[in-house]
Each structure stands twice: as structure tokens, then as C-alpha cells.
Amino acid sequence: MAEVKFENVTKAFGETVAVRDLNLEIHDKEFLVLVGPSGCGKTTTLRMLAGLEDTTQGRIYIDGKDVTYLPPKDRDIAMVFQSYALYPHMNVYNNMAFGLRNRLVSTSMKQLRAGVTLIMWFIVIALITAISQISGYIFGQAFYSMMMFGGIGAFFLALGLYPDFRMALTWKGMIFLSKYSQLAHEYIEIEKTIEDRVNWAAEILEIPELLNRKPRQLSGGQRQRVALGRAMVRQPKVFLMDEPLSNLDAKLRNSMRAELATLQSKLEITTVYVTHDQVEAMTLGHRIAVMNKGVIEQIGTPDEVYSKPETLFVAGFIGTPTMNFIKGKVEAGTKGLELVSLGINLHLSKEELGEKFTRLQHYEGKEVILGIRPENIKIDTQIKFAASLPGTVTFVEPIGSVTNLFFEIGIGQKITVSVEGYHKIARGDSSTLFFPYEMMHFFDPTSGKRIA
Amino acid sequence: MASIGEKKIEHPSLGSAEQIELPEVLRSLGINVEHTSFMVTVFTAISVFWAFWKFENLLWNRVSYRIGLWVFSRPYYEDVEKYPTGPYMQEMITTLVLMSILILAYSIFSTILITILSKKGTATRKSYLALTGISFLVFLMAWWAEQSFWVSPNNWFRTELGQLSNEYWKAGIISLPMSGDKAFFLFIVFRFAEVFALLALSYNLAVDLVAYRNYRKELKEKTIARETAVWTFQRILRYVLFYTVMLLFLVFTLFPVIYTFLVSVSSEAGLRNQNLADHPIKNFVLNYSSVIFTRERGGASFQTAFRNSIFLGVGTAIGGLSISLPAAYAIARFRFSNKKPIEFLILATQMFPGIILLIPQFLIWRELGLLSTENRRLYGTLLAYFAGSVAYTVWMMKGYFETIPRDLEEAALIDGSSNFGAFLRISLPLAAPGMVAVGIFTFLGAWNEFALAQIFIGENKPTSPLPLLFYSYQDTSAPDNKPFFQLLAAYSMLVALPIIILFLSLQRLLARGATAGGVK
Numbered sequence: 001m002a003e004v005k006f007e008n009v010t011k012a013f014g015e016t017v018a019v020r021d022l023n024l025e026i027h028d029k030e031f032l033v034l035v036g037p038s039g040c041g042k043t044t045t046l047r048m049l050a051g052l053e054d055t056t057q058g059r060i061y062i063d064g065k066d067v068t069y070l071p072p073k074d075r076d077i078a079m080v081f082q083s084y085a086l087y088p089h090m091n092v093y094n095n096m097a098f099g100l101r102n103r104l105v106s107t108s109m110k111q112l113r114a115g116v117t118l119i120m121w122f123i124v125i126a127l128i129t130a131i132s133q134i135s136g137y138i139f140g141q142a143f144y145s146m147m148m149f150g151g152i153g154a155f156f157l158a159l160g161l162y163p164d165f166r167m168a169l170t171w172k173g174m175i176f177l178s179k180y181s182q183l184a185h186e187y188i189e190i191e192k193t194i195e196d197r198v199n200w201a202a203e204i205l206e207i208p209e210l211l212n213r214k215p216r217q218l219s220g221g222q223r224q225r226v227a228l229g230r231a232m233v234r235q236p237k238v239f240l241m242d243e244p245l246s247n248l249d250a251k252l253r254n255s256m257r258a259e260l261a262t263l264q265s266k267l268e269i270t271t272v273y274v275t276h277d278q279v280e281a282m283t284l285g286h287r288i289a290v291m292n293k294g295v296i297e298q299i300g301t302p303d304e305v306y307s308k309p310e311t312l313f314v315a316g317f318i319g320t321p322t323m324n325f326i327k328g329k330v331e332a333g334t335k336g337l338e339l340v341s342l343g344i345n346l347h348l349s350k351e352e353l354g355e356k357f358t359r360l361q362h363y364e365g366k367e368v369i370l371g372i373r374p375e376n377i378k379i380d381t382q383i384k385f386a387a388s389l390p391g392t393v394t395f396v397e398p399i400g401s402v403t404n405l406f407f408e409i410g411i412g413q414k415i416t417v418s419v420e421g422y423h424k425i426a427r428g429d430s431s432t433l434f435f436p437y438e439m440m441h442f443f444d445p446t447s448g449k450r451i452a
Numbered sequence: 453m454a455s456i457g458e459k460k461i462e463h464p465s466l467g468s469a470e471q472i473e474l475p476e477v478l479r480s481l482g483i484n485v486e487h488t489s490f491m492v493t494v495f496t497a498i499s500v501f502w503a504f505w506k507f508e509n510l511l512w513n514r515v516s517y518r519i520g521l522w523v524f525s526r527p528y529y530e531d532v533e534k535y536p537t538g539p540y541m542q543e544m545i546t547t548l549v550l551m552s553i554l555i556l557a558y559s560i561f562s563t564i565l566i567t568i569l570s571k572k573g574t575a576t577r578k579s580y581l582a583l584t585g586i587s588f589l590v591f592l593m594a595w596w597a598e599q600s601f602w603v604s605p606n607n608w609f610r611t612e613l614g615q616l617s618n619e620y621w622k623a624g625i626i627s628l629p630m631s632g633d634k635a636f637f638l639f640i641v642f643r644f645a646e647v648f649a650l651l652a653l654s655y656n657l658a659v660d661l662v663a664y665r666n667y668r669k670e671l672k673e674k675t676i677a678r679e680t681a682v683w684t685f686q687r688i689l690r691y692v693l694f695y696t697v698m699l700l701f702l703v704f705t706l707f708p709v710i711y712t713f714l715v716s717v718s719s720e721a722g723l724r725n726q727n728l729a730d731h732p733i734k735n736f737v738l739n740y741s742s743v744i745f746t747r748e749r750g751g752a753s754f755q756t757a758f759r760n761s762i763f764l765g766v767g768t769a770i771g772g773l774s775i776s777l778p779a780a781y782a783i784a785r786f787r788f789s790n791k792k793p794i795e796f797l798i799l800a801t802q803m804f805p806g807i808i809l810l811i812p813q814f815l816i817w818r819e820l821g822l823l824s825t826e827n828r829r830l831y832g833t834l835l836a837y838f839a840g841s842v843a844y845t846v847w848m849m850k851g852y853f854e855t856i857p858r859d860l861e862e863a864a865l866i867d868g869s870s871n872f873g874a875f876l877r878i879s880l881p882l883a884a885p886g887m888v889a890v891g892i893f894t895f896l897g898a899w900n901e902f903a904l905a906q907i908f909i910g911e912n913k914p915t916s917p918l919p920l921l922f923y924s925y926q927d928t929s930a931p932d933n934k935p936f937f938q939l940l941a942a943y944s945m946l947v948a949l950p951i952i953i954l955f956l957s958l959q960r961l962l963a964r965g966a967t968a969g970g971v972k
């Protein structure tokens with residue numbers, strides 16, 4: 001139940017500006033994916049939202065509340081780290097319960113628990129002392145020292161080697177005390193609630209049998225689930241995830257991706273997800289924010305970002321194989337305009353381009369960049385509403401469901417074409433390429449912005 | 453479990469394809485049988501011990517002996533001239549040659565056995581057990597013959613060879629003076645040791661050779677060229693070299709300890725007669741109990757000294773750590789002004805030899821009135837130790853904190869901890885192995901420290917720590933205040949004992965990878 005808002009946020013590490021004047025609104029229950037190349041400031045943005053990094057400028061709001069100067073613990077967020085960051089000395093159960101305990105167990109309860117622990121330790125040490133005193137009286141001084149040092153040593157050794165022993169001592173004390181003290185009773189109740197929540201998360205993530213294991217006894221995928229579970233049990237306002245799938249193998253990544261999407265829609269918690277993998281971005285995000293060099297280039301639904309890239313960078317970043325770009329000059333032709341480049345003369349028809357044409361008219365005599373996705377280019381089959389160009393195949397790359405064909409058009413201009421299935425064309429063959437007008441994107445080469 | 457018998461034998465240093473299965477007996481004893489190096493180590497240790505013993509036997513009777521502090525300069529035979537070293541060198545060389553021949557014969561024999569037993573290159577558990585048993589018996593027989601030849605007439609095995617050696621002994625050609633008690637003790641101990649060593653040796657040889665055979669067979673099948681075999685040979689060579697070097701190290705580290713122990717179970721008369729470990733059991737009880745229980749040696753006793761030492765050691769370790777931990781954490785994690793100079797200052801205190809600071813420290817401590825009463829002297833010493841340990845502790849713990857990923861603390865912060873909570877609940881438990889290691893080393897420093905305690909406290913006081921008890925084991929009635937070496941040795945063993953126990957029991961904690969599994 002929370003919206004997140006970045007307002008003119010800037011973050012600089014000394015000279016390097018990691019995030020520049022960021023403005024971003026994330027809606028309630030939304031799955032927002034921050035995507036961009038390595039080093040573009042995604043993690044920094046996330047860490048600022050988490051409160052692990054101060055902002056140099058600007059404000060951050062969660063649920064309408066200004067959290068810019070709040071410490072992480074008061075922001076009610078949960079984060080899945082790029083490195084998972086599971087607590088190595090705790091088992092899975094305690095890893096997941098840690099945050100809940102911090103939130104649910106009051107200070108006075110903690111104090112009571114610490115007191116009980118101390119008293120139990122005191123009792124054990126008093127017992128050791130008593131026994132050694134008695135043996136000292138009976139057998140002489142030496143036995144006193146031996147029993148004393150030996151006993152205390154053994155006790156501390158046991159504490160160090162078997163943490164369960166420590167827990168058991170405290171729990172015995174708390175259960176005994178809960179008959180008389182309301183606070184101890186409440187503490188035990190809260191521990192039960194925590195247990196329920198952890199079990200609930202473990203059920204969903206299908207890891208109930210791992211609860212007693214230490215992180216080092218888990219596989220990568222299992223660690224990832226635990227990290228997710230640790231965030232889930234808290235039921236925070238916002239989930240932050242920093243490339244949680246980046247270290248999994250391709251198959252596991254695919255299945256976890258699907259699970260993440262269903263999980264998020266089930267839990268309905270606002271999520272900010274960082275990745276540099278555009279497939280993850282396209283499949284997971286309700287909206288995608290594409291970042292580059294600390295600046296958000298475009299925010300939109302996966303469809304918008306794909307079919308209507310706002311900048312040259314977004315156009316090049318989203319989609320595999322990457323979009324083809326042809327730089328050329330817009331010149332007046334016999335019918336409408338023509339894009340003239342090295343050995344290329346592409347006809348831009350007024351009727352077919354419609355609104356795009358009017359915008360392009362302002363660029364007459366100037367340079368523009370034409371972008372077109374490989375999968376939108378057709379070869380050989382004559383289609384309507386398309387400009388056509390001859391090309392020669394330089395390389396064929398069959399990858400099962402699609403075949404990537406690399407063409408040379410004009411003078412040394414490279415064009416990639418994706419065709420479905422297997423294609424019989426071979427290296428050296430020439431063919432006609434059809435560029436559908438509908439699928440053309442035009443960008444201003446100086447500003448990188450979309451023209452039409 | 454049913455398939456145990458069928459599996460192929462594999463050796464870590466040779467690496468055949470399949471997993472080896474080993475007797476459950478060892479596993480039930482808690483010995484990590486997966487790793488044969490354990491056996492090799494045990495074997496090496498015991499055989500070194502054994503070899504030493506043999507040469508000792510030859511040496512003791514003839515030459516005076518000097519090892520470290522202990523100088524036994526009076527030879528058993530007063531007239532050394534009558535027994536020149538020549539023949540004895542011969543004896544030693546003969547022993548060496550004999551041993552070599554025995555081991556060689558044993559190896560050849562086991563190789564033949566293995567070749568017969570491991571048909572088709574597959575040694576089953578049964579065959580391997582049989583092999584171990586048989587090779588063990590063979591070696592035992594060889595060893596028996598060898599023993600009967602050399603060891604004294606007190607040996608239980610009064611074979612004909614033994615009789616012969618008896619004759620030699622009477623004639624003064626061979627002489628290994630041993631009391632019946634000692635012979636018995638040694639017999640028991642070494643019989644056990646040798647049995648174990650032989651088992652280990654047989655096991656290793658068997659595994660090695662079978663693995664090698666398997667490997668050869670594979671080679672034949674695949675008709676791979678000779679290179680691979682050479683490569684295998686190189687691996688074996690590397691393995692042999694490694695353990696040879698280890699063995700050499702063991703000689704230097706283990707021998708003084710063993711020697712001290714042997715002195716500690718000798719009687720005074722025995723030492724005077726160069727007769728080490730005479731009546732060992734009786735002397736063990738006598739010497740150790742007299743060290744532990746004798747009170748009032750100028751106000752000091754082992755027990756009071758032990759308590760003082762524990763006080764100083766534990767005080768230094770705990771006190772030093774509790775001061776250093778926050779400092780180390782701050783240096784490792786936070787940015788603050790003048791960090792570099794402060795770090796340097798901490799290091800700088802470690803650059804002087806401690807002994808240089810002793811006199812200034814003494815003067816300051818005296819001015820502060822920390823040396824005015826005996827108790828104050830003890831606390832003053834603690835303070836001095838503690839001050840000396842802080843720099844080391846801070847530096848080590850800083851290094852340790854730096855190895856703990858910051859992510860973990862950040863995760864704790866997000867999970868609702870305060871900064872201090874994250875330190876307490878995440879960093880501190882993860883630094884526990886480091887803390888234990890550093891704590892042990894500071895404890896060790898205080899436990900063994902001599903010079904400062906000598907000046908601040910002095911010997912034979914109720915507040916003297918253990919190292920100063922060194923003076924207590926002197927025969928004050930003797931003209932040269934000669935120490936009672938057997939007591940001194942027993943005292944040394946007792947001083948070392950807590951440290952040994954400490955290390956052994958905390959080994960697991962020290963070795964544990966602290967943050968394993970926390971991050972991907």
C-alpha cells in the first residue's frame with residue numbers, strides 16, 4: 001500500500017555523478033523495473049530509496065511521507081540484495097525471522113529476554129562454583145581450581161559450539177517465567193506469530209524443509225528463495241530487488257522469473273526491481289524505467305518502451321537483436337521526401353507516414369537517424385506500405401525459432417533482419433528488403449530524442 | 453551399503469574414477485577416512501617418533517647429550533675412550549641399512565600381493581582388508597627379527613637372535629641398558645604405536661598401488677601414450693616430496709616436546725645415569741603431583757601461579773578485546789578525519805621491541821603507585837599486558853571486520869536494526885572466530901610473558917604467574933643450584949597443557965569459514 005516518489009534526486013560520489021536529477025513516481029502495487037547498462041546508477045537509486053545511501057540533493061517520498069532523512073529501519077521496506085546477504089551464522093528460519101523480531105518484539109521484551117539469559121547463565125556458573133567448592137573441601141585446593149576452570153571452560157565451549165544450548169537455556173527460562181509474567185507470555189505469543197509467518201512464506205516459496213539449514217548448505221537458487229522469503233515475511237510497504245536472478249543459471253532464472261511475477265501479483269506489494277537484463281525487464285515489469293548514465297531515459301509499459309522508444313539509447317537497448325540505425329539526410333524527392341545515405345535512397349511516402357511525415361518535413365536538409373527493428377523488416381515478399389531497398393547477405397545465423405540475416409545495403413551499411421523459422425537464403429545472395437513505414441522510428445542525431 | 457564391497461579404490465593424489473569405501477570402524481571412531489592424508493600424517497608422526505627412539509637407544513649410552521636447556525653432559529660410561537664412536541656409527545648405519553631393506557622388501561611384497569588380490573584392477577574391501585592384514589603380519593615378522601637382533605636382553609622376545617644379542621650385550625659389544633619396568637612400558641607403547649603405524653602404512657600403500665593399477669589399466673584400454681603415466685609418476689613424486697618435507701618439520705617441532713615429556717617421567721637418579729624414562733609410570737605420578745601439590749615455595753605454589761596466570765591471560769584477552777573491538781570496527785567501517793595518522797599511531801606502538809619500554813613503564817607504574825602492594829603489582833601487570841595487546845588486537849580485528857561483507861550489515865539495517873544492533877547481532881557473531889583467534893594469541897602472550905612479570909611482580913610471590921615459577925625447581929642445597937630437571941620438565945608440560953587443550957578444543961571455531969554462504 002504505498003506509492004514511491006523521487007523528486008529531483010541527485011547522487012554524487014565525489015566527482016562522479018551516479019544519479020542525476022531523478023524524477024520518478026511509482027504507483028501503488030506496481031512492479032517497476034529499473035533497467036540499464038552496468039554502472040548506470042540502478043543500484044545507487046535503489047540504495048537511496050532503502051536509506052543505505054544519502055541523497056546529495058532532492059527528496060524521496062514513500063506513501064506520501066518524506067523519508068529522505070529517515071534511517072532504513074524506519075522506512076518499512078525490504079530488500080533482496082544483489083549478493084543475497086543472508087546472515088551466515090543464522091539458519092534459514094532465523095534469517096527470515098530476524099526482521100520480524102526487530103519489528104514485533106518490543107524493547108522491554110528484549111530486555112526481559114536478555115535478563116533471563118543472564119540469570120540462566122548465572123545459575124549455571126553458580127552451580128559450577130558450588131560443585132567446585134564442595135570438591136575443593138573434600139579433595140583439596142587443586143580440585144577446586146580444576147573443577148572451576150574446567151567447568152566454566154566447558155560451559156563456554158558448549159555455548160560457543162552448540163548455539164542451540166544457548167537458545168534452550170533462554171527458552172526454558174522464558175517458558176517458566178511466562179506463567180508469572182505477562183511480558184514473557186506476550187513474547188512467546190509473538191514468537192508463535194513469527195513462526196506462523198515464516199512458515200507461510202516457506203510454504204509459498206516451497207522451502208519448508210530448508211528451515212533448519214545454514215545458508216552455506218544451500219544452493220544458489222535456494223539462497224535466492226530464502227532472500228526473497230526474508231523480504232516477504234515482513235510484508236513491507238515496498239520491495240526492493242537488486243538483480244536477484246543474475247547469479248542463477250538460465251533455466252532456473254526463467255522459472256524464478258515467472259514465480260516472482262505471480263508472487264508479486266499475489267502479495268500486491270509495490271516493487272522496485274533492478275536488472276540489466278532486458279528480457280527480465282520486459283516480462284516482469286508493469287512499467288519499465290530505462291536508465292543511462294544516471295538519467296532515466298524513458299518510463300513506460302513494456303509495450304510502449306518497445307514500440308515507441310523515446311530516445312536513441314532506449315531504442316538500441318531494448319530488443320534483441322538490436323534495432324538497425326541508418327543515418328541519413330532528409331531531402332525533397334519526387335513524391336514526398338527521401339532519406340539519402342551512403343548509396344541508399346529510401347523513399348519516405350507522405351500518405352503512408354502520415355503524421356510522422358509532417359514532423360519530418362521540419363528536418364528537410366538536415367540529418368536524422370532512421371531506426372527499424374530486425375524483426376519488422378521483411379524480405380522478398382512484397383508488402384504494401386513499405387519502402388524497399390536491395391541488399392546482399394553477408395552472414396546467416398540460424399538460432400532455431402528465428403534466423404538472423406546480416407545484410408549489407410548501400411555502401412557498407414549493415415542491417416540485421418530476423419525472420420521466423422529456417423530461411424534458405426545463403427551468403428552472397430541478394431534480396432530486396434522491405435521497411436514497413438509503420439515500424440519506422442526517427443531520431444534526432446544531436447539530441448538523441450525521438451522525432452517521429 | 454550393499455555395494456560397498458564392489459567399489460573401486462581411489463586415492464586423492466592419484467584420482468581414479470570411482471569413490472573409495474573404507475572400513476566403518478574408522479568412521480565410527482570419528483576419523484575422517486575419506487582423506488588418507490590423515491593416516492599418512494599419523495604414520496609419519498609415529499614413525500618419526502619411532503626412528504628417533506631407535507637412534508636414541510643407540511646414542512644415549514655413549515655420548516653426552518645437549519638439547520636446548522637440558523644438558524646431560526655426564527656420559528653413562530665415564531671412560532669414553534674405551535668406547536670410541538667408530539663401532540657405534542657402524543651400528544647405526546647397519547640399522548639404517550637393515551630398515552631400508554625391510555621396508556623395500558615390504559613394499560615389493562605388498563605390490564605382489566596387491567597384484568594378485570586385485571584382479572581386473574578392482575580391489576574390493578575384502579581384498580583390501582586381507583591385504584592390510586597380511587602385509588601387516590609380514591612386517592611384524594620382519595620387525596620382530598630386527599628387534600630381537602638389536603633390542604636389549606630384557607626384551608620379551610627371547611628368541612635365539614635375542615640370546616645372541618644377549619651374548620653380545622654381556623660381552624659389551626651391544627648394550628642398551630633398560631630396566632624391566634621401562635622395557636615393559638616401552639614395549640606396550642611402541643607395540644601400539646607400531647601396529648597403528650603399520651596399519652596406516654599398509655593402507656596407504658594398498659590404496660596407492662591399487663589406484664595406480666586401475667589407472668594403468670585404464671591407460672591400456674584407452675591406449676593413451678606414456679605421458680600420462682609420467683604425469684602420474686610426477687604426482688606420486690610430489691606426494692612423496694611433500695611428506696618428506698613435512699617429516700623434516702615434524703622432527704624439529706615434535707622432538708623437543710617428546711624429549712621434555714620423557715625427562716618429566718624420569719627420576720633424578722635416572723637422569724644422572726642417562727637413563728631416561730626409568731619407571732615412567734611411577735615417576736609420572738611422583739613428578740607431576742609434586743609439581744602440582746607442593747605448596748609454599750617462598751609463598752608461591754603451582755596452584756596460585758596457575759590462578760594468577762589465568763587471571764592475567766583471561767584478563768588480557770577479554771579486556772583487550774572489549775576495548776579493541778569497537779575501535780577495530782570503527783576503523784574498518786567508518787570514515788573519519790585523521791584516520792590514516794591514527795592507524796599509523798596504532799601500528800607504531802608495535803614497532804618497538806617490548807623490552808625497550810620496560811624501564812619507562814616500570815617508572816611510570818611506580819609513580820602511579822601500581823607497584824606498592826603485591827595485589828597492585830598483579831593488577832599493574834595486567835594493565836601493562838593489556839596496554840601492550842591493544843594495538844595488535846585492534847589491527848587483527850580490523851582486518852577481520854574488513855572481510856565481513858558490508859551487505860550483511862546493510863541487510864540488518866533494512867531488517868530494522870539500529871547501527872549498533874547490526875554490529876552486535878551480525879558483525880560481532882561473524883567475527884567470533886577472529887575474536888577467538890586473537891583472544892587466544894593475546895592469552896598466549898600473557899601466559900608466556902616473562903620479562904615484564906619478573907620486573908613488576910618478581911619470583912616466588914603469591915602473585916607470581918606461572919613463568920616465574922621457573923626458579924622454584926632448583927636444588928638450593930646443591931652448590932650450583934642445579935635444577936631438578938624432571939620437575940622442571942613436568943612443570944613445562946603442565947604449563948603447555950592448557951594451551952594445547954585450548955587449541956585443540958577451539959580448532960573447529962578457528963578453522964571455520966566465518967561468512968561462508970552469506971553471499972553468493
Ligand SMILES: Nc1ncnc2c1ncn2[C@@H]1O[C@H](COP(=O)(O)OP(=O)(O)OP(=O)(O)O)[C@@H](O)[C@H]1O
Nearest residue numbers: 013016017018037038039040041042043044045276
Ligand atoms: N561507493 C561509491 N563510491 C564511488 N563511486 C560509486 C560508489 N558506488 C557506485 N559508484 C559509481 O556510481 C555509478 C553507478 O553505480 P551503480 O552501482 O548504481 O551501478 P549499477 O547500475 O547498479 O550497475 P550494475 O548493473 O553493474 O550493478 C558507477 O559509475 C559507480 O562507479
Ligand SMILES: [Mg+2]
Nearest residue numbers: 042043082242
Ligand atoms: Mg548494481
